[in-house]
Amino acid sequence: MSPFEDIRPYYDTEVNQAIKEIIDHPMLKAMMNFTFPDLEDRYWKDLMLHCHSIRDFQINFIYPGVKKVLEKSSEGLTTSGFEKLEQDTSYLFISNHRDIILDTSLLNACLYENGLFMTTSAIGDNLVQKTFLKHLSRLTRNFTIKRGLPARELLESSKLVSAYIRHSLLRENRSVWIAQREGRTKDGNDMTHKGVLKMISMASDQGEHFLDYFMRLNVVPISISYEYDPTDVLKMPELLAKANQETYIKAENEDFRTLLSGIIGQKRRIHIHVGDVLNDEIDQIKRTVSGNVKQMQALADLIDFQIISGYKLWPTKYIACDLLTGTDQYASWYTAEEKALFEARFRRGVDQNNPLAVKSFLSMYANPVINQKQVLENIKSA
Missing domain, CATH: 3.40.1130 (Glycerol-3-phosphate (1)-acyltransferase)
Structure with missing residues (x-):
């Protein structure tokens, strides 16, 4: 065997x-x-x-x-x-x-x-x-x-x-x-x-x-x-629990x-x-x-x-980055229509009165942009 x-x-x-x-x-x-x-x-x-x-x-x-x-x-x-x-x-x-x-x-x-x-x-x-x-x-x-x-x-x-x-x-x-x-x-x-x-x-x-x-x-x-x-x-409850330093238990x-x-x-x-x-x-x-x-x-x-x-890095990643920072730093990477579509999804799925939920959702999309930027900066400084 x-x-x-x-x-x-x-x-x-x-x-x-x-x-x-x-x-x-x-x-x-x-x-x-x-x-x-x-x-x-x-x-x-x-x-x-x-x-x-x-x-x-x-x-x-x-x-x-x-x-x-x-x-x-x-x-x-x-x-x-x-x-x-x-x-x-x-x-x-x-x-x-x-x-x-x-x-x-x-x-x-x-x-x-x-x-x-x-x-x-x-x-x-x-x-x-x-x-x-x-x-x-x-x-x-x-x-x-x-x-x-x-x-x-x-x-x-x-x-x-x-x-x-x-x-x-x-x-x-x-x-x-x-x-x-x-x-x-x-x-x-x-x-x-x-x-x-x-x-x-x-x-x-x-x-x-x-x-x-x-x-x-x-x-x-x-x-x-x-x-x-x-x-x-669906990932939000676990992300919020982690942000609040709580143990997350999955539902059945x-x-x-x-x-x-x-x-x-x-x-x-x-x-x-x-x-x-x-x-x-x-x-x-x-x-x-x-x-x-x-x-x-x-x-x-x-x-x-x-x-x-x-x-x-799709447009959604750059949109989330700009929404997270309150800037238009990456505006050339997406269209107004793409931003409107993402914002509609974001506002429909996330409690806008919960700052932690807003940050967690946007960070989920934005972190690949932030991380790739850091990687490229590390190459330039090496």
């Missing part, structure tokens, strides 16, 4: 049986009716029951679903940097994370369209508590990261996840997607948590320098930018509600940028920075730089 039994996606030999277990589930019917609105159920059911691999399931059912989501809830997806990737090479994609499902789904759609293998992707077990979602997650090549464990169990779980990431990248030659931090970024500050990097490094060989190990993994930062965050208002089914809102809510334009393969930069860190703690911080800073500088 595989040591990864509790966290791994399905093997291709298990796919057909898993499909049979969910084929009559009402959520699958809803997904397929959305994806194939002009087809009778018996058509997609028959096609699905003849599916025997994850790749077939993704190409024939998930990919058309993603295209339909883009058609219905966005004004299109643009990309940059995919030409840097080679077809027969596996990569560790470390990404900013804004949407529960779409971040990885859109990346995989782009990889498929560019003739590249789709990833195996990390997902928190809090998102797959329901049996149907667990099946669907494993059918789309997700591996599970367990949340909320006691310290000892967390260490063992981290070792297992790290070993699985290594197995996928170095044994199966399969790229891996993982967020730069646990959970989605809600305040617009896309910062890499060193804990994620330490977890990944656990699977390095005994005596191997962790930076040499990261070079073997071919780290590539990914920046995904949504013009509108369809879950922006909150993750599932956020998941659905992210998929069907309006996003307008979306951009995915593929950063550089960081091997040369990591090698430079090893040669010029002393001490493991400083080297790990330098690696996190490097990933942050790539993600922040690769982030597409």
Whole structure:
């Protein structure tokens, strides 16, 4: 039995049986009716029951679903940097994370369209508590990261996840997607948590320098930018609790509600940028920075730089920046119509009499502008 039994996606030999277990589930019917609105159920059911691999399931059912989501809830997806990737090479994609499902789904759609293998992707077990979602997650090549464990169990779980990431990248030659931090970024500050990097490094060989190990993994930062965050208002209670230094407790089914809102809510334009393969930069860190703690911080800073500088700054980000500061500093980056549209959304979704709510909402959109400006200033002063 595989040591990864509790966290791994399905093997291709298990796919057909898993499909049979969910084929009559009402959520699958809803997904397929959305994806194939002009087809009778018996058509997609028959096609699905003849599916025997994850790749077939993704190409024939998930990919058309993603295209339909883009058609219905966005004004299109643009990309940059995919030409840097080679077809027969596996990569560790470390990404900013804004949407529960779409971040990885859109990346995989782009990889498929560019003739590249789709990833195996990390997902928190809090998102797959329901049996149907667990099946669907494993059918789309997700591996599970367990949340909320006691310290000892967390260490063992981290070792297992790290070993699985290594197995996928170095044994199966399969790229891996993982967020730069646990959970989605809600305040617009896309910062890499060193804990994620330490977890990944656990699977390095005994005596191997962790930076040499990261070079073997071919780290590539990914920046995904949504013009509108369809879950922006839903993030407000947690942001306000954090601002008030209060513990935030999620409501029942909150993750599932956020998941659905992210998929069907309006996003307008979306951009995915593929950063550089960081091997040369990591090698430079090893040669010029002393001490493991400083080297790990330098690696996190490097990933942050790539993600922040690769982030597409849509007009909504500049509008929020000007509203936050009460200036028109970035007025040349947006139109009066774009500003009116954003302000209408902002005033409809946020209590204008709550200064903390106003600041939290605007900062969510404005922080990418502020952070990218800081990155560019640091380059000039270096």
